[in-house]
Amino acid sequence: MSRKLLLEHAEIPGITTYEVYRRQGGYRAVEKALKEMTPESVLDEVKISGLRGRGGAGFPTGMKWSFLAKPEGIPRYLLCNADESEPGTFKDRLLMERLPHLLIEGMIASAYALGCRTAYIYIRGEYKWIVKTLERAIAEAYANGWLGERILGTDFSFDLHVTPGAGAYICGEETALIESLEGKRGNPRLKPPFPAVSGLWNSPTLVNNVESLCAVVPIVNEGGEAFSAIGIGRSTGTKLISACGNINKPGVYEIELGLPVEEFIYSDEYCGGIKNGKQLKAVVPGGSSVPILPAHLILKTAAGEDRLMSYESLAEGGFVSGSMLGSGGFIVYDEDQCIVRNTWNFSRFYHHESCGQCSPCREGTGWLEKVLHRLEHGHGRMHDIDLLVDISKKIEGNTICPLGDAAAWPVASAVRHFRDEFEWHVREPQLSQQRNFGLAREAVAV
Amino acid sequence: MEAVSTKEKNQASFSPETMAEIQRLLPRFPEGRQKSALLRILHLVQEENDGWLSTAVMDRVAEILNIQPIEVYEVATFYTMYNLKPVGKYLLEVCHTGPCAIEGAERLLEYLKQKLAIGIGETTTDGLFTLKTVECMGACGYAPMMQVGEFYHEHLTEAKIDRFLEDCRAGKVALGTWKLG
Numbered sequence: 001m002s003r004k005l006l007l008e009h010a011e012i013p014g015i016t017t018y019e020v021y022r023r024q025g026g027y028r029a030v031e032k033a034l035k036e037m038t039p040e041s042v043l044d045e046v047k048i049s050g051l052r053g054r055g056g057a058g059f060p061t062g063m064k065w066s067f068l069a070k071p072e073g074i075p076r077y078l079l080c081n082a083d084e085s086e087p088g089t090f091k092d093r094l095l096m097e098r099l100p101h102l103l104i105e106g107m108i109a110s111a112y113a114l115g116c117r118t119a120y121i122y123i124r125g126e127y128k129w130i131v132k133t134l135e136r137a138i139a140e141a142y143a144n145g146w147l148g149e150r151i152l153g154t155d156f157s158f159d160l161h162v163t164p165g166a167g168a169y170i171c172g173e174e175t176a177l178i179e180s181l182e183g184k185r186g187n188p189r190l191k192p193p194f195p196a197v198s199g200l201w202n203s204p205t206l207v208n209n210v211e212s213l214c215a216v217v218p219i220v221n222e223g224g225e226a227f228s229a230i231g232i233g234r235s236t237g238t239k240l241i242s243a244c245g246n247i248n249k250p251g252v253y254e255i256e257l258g259l260p261v262e263e264f265i266y267s268d269e270y271c272g273g274i275k276n277g278k279q280l281k282a283v284v285p286g287g288s289s290v291p292i293l294p295a296h297l298i299l300k301t302a303a304g305e306d307r308l309m310s311y312e313s314l315a316e317g318g319f320v321s322g323s324m325l326g327s328g329g330f331i332v333y334d335e336d337q338c339i340v341r342n343t344w345n346f347s348r349f350y351h352h353e354s355c356g357q358c359s360p361c362r363e364g365t366g367w368l369e370k371v372l373h374r375l376e377h378g379h380g381r382m383h384d385i386d387l388l389v390d391i392s393k394k395i396e397g398n399t400i401c402p403l404g405d406a407a408a409w410p411v412a413s414a415v416r417h418f419r420d421e422f423e424w425h426v427r428e429p430q431l432s433q434q435r436n437f438g439l440a441r442e443a444v445a446v
Numbered sequence: 447m448e449a450v451s452t453k454e455k456n457q458a459s460f461s462p463e464t465m466a467e468i469q470r471l472l473p474r475f476p477e478g479r480q481k482s483a484l485l486r487i488l489h490l491v492q493e494e495n496d497g498w499l500s501t502a503v504m505d506r507v508a509e510i511l512n513i514q515p516i517e518v519y520e521v522a523t524f525y526t527m528y529n530l531k532p533v534g535k536y537l538l539e540v541c542h543t544g545p546c547a548i549e550g551a552e553r554l555l556e557y558l559k560q561k562l563a564i565g566i567g568e569t570t571t572d573g574l575f576t577l578k579t580v581e582c583m584g585a586c587g588y589a590p591m592m593q594v595g596e597f598y599h600e601h602l603t604e605a606k607i608d609r610f611l612e613d614c615r616a617g618k619v620a621l622g623t624w625k626l627g
């Protein structure tokens with residue numbers, strides 16, 4: 001059984017209420033931080049823990065915190081990124097639905113470390129019911145003295161609010177999130193200045209993912225050292241993985257980083273193997289934006305080592321034969337799934353979600369969608385396949401925010417690993433309409 | 447967006463409950479930053495205005511927040527949750543992104559189209575249903591899914607859809623509310 005740091009109490013009836021949460025030891029981290037620790041020592045523990053951002057990029061949280069500018073007389077803001085819109089990702093939803101007080105507790109401890117007086121949880125608007133769950137919990141936290149003026153009789157005062165988005169994947173990007181929180185369109189900002197220097201209302205601002213902020217609770221309670229003892233190498237602690245696709249047990253699993261991918265997919269403790277006794281064809285391990293890997297490369301690295309659920313291992317081989325842990329959105333494909341169709345679907349998503357500021361992304365995602373559409377629908381030409389690679393390259397790195405990269409990588413990797421399947425769609429337009437290619441490398445010749 | 451006649455303009459007015467809810471939201475932001483409440487206010491007034499945002503409604507919001515109408519329009523046109531045309535009483539928002547597609551979302555969409563005899567973005571003649579596709583809703587493990595009002599309907603099947611539509615017709619389906627209450 002994997003050790004659980006965040007979801008330990010998730011199943012307890014009534015855990016969404018203050019009383020039950022408190023009875024389970026809730027808000028101890030706030031007591032400890034405010035009464036026994038200085039803001040600097042909280043920051044130190046987070047650094048020691050090795051915690052890395054759980055929103056997708058995996059940037060060390062402690063280091064990010066130390067970049068927050070602290071000019072005199074200007075407020076600083078802490079923002080919780082609860083936009084969760086990356087296809088395949090549904091873990092923050094569980095945390096907030098089941099453990100709203102854990103997030104609040106983590107945010108109080110974090111705000112104390114950072115010297116923030118006010119924080120906002122920016123949550124995707126579709127999670128309407130969770131807005132209410134969180135606001136009920138926040139009201140309870142105020143009523144019990146964990147939020148508001150002079151918390152626990154200390155000099156630390158802190159206000160926390162929830163504010164919803166309204167349907168836009170791009171608002172998960174932190175500067176788009178800030179724009180949206182200012183009541184505007186979610187157009188990402190040109191950086192620098194980075195939000196740590198000038199973010200919300202031109203104030204120094206820190207944006208962290210829901211899960212990152214929740215992880216601060218066990219780090220404060222048990223110390224950074226204890227957190228860093230879990231996991232493997234620079235992938236410390238536990239990570240929530242939301243698993244979906246053709247598996248027997250889709251759902252959210254808290255794993256110790258370093259778990260072998262094979263065990264995650266096939267063990268009954270996790271995904272429980274491929275549905276209907278089918279074979280594994282491919283996996284997108286970290287949300288739709290990360291490269292897709294065929295079965296042999298997701299289970300083992302190109303060097304033949306076991307692939308592990310960790311930042312380093314999943315990235316082993318770079319973009320030639322590796323992928324990324326990303327947001328932990330783990331999408332599994334069986335032998336019946338069509339890679340061309342899936343790639344077209346994702347490119348439609350990115351085209352739909354491009355904010356339109358940068359031409360390479362606005363136009364490029366549209367072209368990708370169009371070319372993939374014709375390949376999938378039997379009108380493709382052989383040179384379309386290289387055209388896809390060419391367009392991806394021209395988007396990648398040429399945009400204000402990484403949505404362009406996120407749109408390019410899935411296409412480039414699908415062509416790299418499943419070129420034969422794309423070619424088959426061109427060669428056999430009729431057949432490819434009727435049935436899928438099966439396991440690319442093992443398909444019978446048509 | 448259609449031009450608004452002066453007569454229509456600013457005619458929208460909101461219920462006391464909605465106005466109270468708006469007043470509750472404004473102090474969450476520092477003085478002079480009340481525009482930050484815009485997205486939430488638009489959700490509230492859309493709910494009150496039968497699920498869509500008319501120009502008159504948006505103009506009234508601009509007035510309340512003391513901002514230019516264009517600042518409201520540019521937000522309303524950016525985010526997919528705002529409807530700029532009237533919609534049916536039950537807005538069926540079906541996810542068709544990758545993970546839901548694997549689990550048959552496209553088939554279900556076809557089924558809904560046939561059953562309701564409408565296309566995507568259209569409303570049934572009785573004004574009850576509008577069909578809309580949406581992108582990943584954070585329910586990929588419980589696919590296929592749709593959102594109706596506040597609630598997610600997951601692990602959808604044709605049989606579940608049949609039952610759901612009947613329940614809607616019988617007025618047995620709650621839509622929830624943005625108001626905290």
Ligand SMILES: Cc1cc2nc3c(=O)[nH]c(=O)nc-3n(C[C@H](O)[C@H](O)[C@H](O)COP(=O)(O)O)c2cc1C
Binds near residue numbers: 058082173175403
């Ligand atoms: C297009 C795009 C969408 C993103 N969506 C999310 C999201 O939904 N949730 C999230 O936490 N981070 C998202 N991110 C990453 C954020 O920009 C940011 O890195 C993250 O919130 C930082 O928090 P962390 O360091 O705790 O991970 C997204 C980034 C991009 C470029």
Ligand code: FES
Binds near residue numbers: 542543586589
């Ligand atoms: S793909 Fe439909 S909810 Fe994620």
